[in-house]
Amino acid sequence: xxxxxxxxxxxxxxxxxxxxxxxxxxxxxxxxxxxxxxxxxxxxxxxxxxxxxxxxxxxxxxxxxxxxxxxxxxxxxxxxxxxxxxxxxxxxxxxxxxxxxxxxxxxxxxxxxxxxxxxxxxxxxxxxxxxxxxxxx
Numbered sequence: 001x002x003x004x005x006x007x008x009x010x011x012x013x014x015x016x017x018x019x020x021x022x023x024x025x026x027x028x029x030x031x032x033x034x035x036x037x038x039x040x041x042x043x044x045x046x047x048x049x050x051x052x053x054x055x056x057x058x059x060x061x062x063x064x065x066x067x068x069x070x071x072x073x074x075x076x077x078x079x080x081x082x083x084x085x086x087x088x089x090x091x092x093x094x095x096x097x098x099x100x101x102x103x104x105x106x107x108x109x110x111x112x113x114x115x116x117x118x119x120x121x122x123x124x125x126x127x128x129x130x131x132x133x134x135x136x137x
Contacts, residue, residue, distance in 0.1 A: 012063040019056035019065070020131050023049045027123045034120055039113060043104035046120040050096045053130040057086070060134030073097075085133050092126055095119070 030045035051072055058075045059065045066072040073093075080090040100119055104110040 012059050015065060016056045016060040016134055019052050019059060020127060020134075023052035023056065023127045023130075024124075026052060027127060030120055030123065034117065039110050039116060039120075040105050040108060042120050043100040043110060043116060046123040047096055047101035047105065049123050050093060050100075050126055053127040054089075054093055057089070057130040057134045083133075085129070085136075089126070089129055089133065096123070096126070 026045050026049035030042045030049060033039075033045060034042035051069060054072050054076050055066055058072065058079065061079055062075065066075055076086070076090045076093055080087040096119060099116065104116055110116045
């Protein structure tokens, strides 16, 4: 099985809304960690927020939640084929995945910190855009 169906009684719209709420909470936590001076943890929380927002968009469009990160990537890329707005969002997803998750969190390479901080802060824009695109079905 590659994706998860919403639990009985929960609609895809309900699940997408929950994913977007989780993404916003994770971004708030990322900003708090950034304020505390922990850029690596902030970067990982911002990445998680980005992934949750992408999952919310996927659930809204397909009705299925990706079970693992590679499935999120595949499904987001698939949706990007047909829609320019999602294509731009997918491009951003890959930048954040590489810069925040891979380089900063895993490798400790967060330089230049100004760029890393900007990517963390711009996660709110990513979440808003994913929500907007989710509503446009």
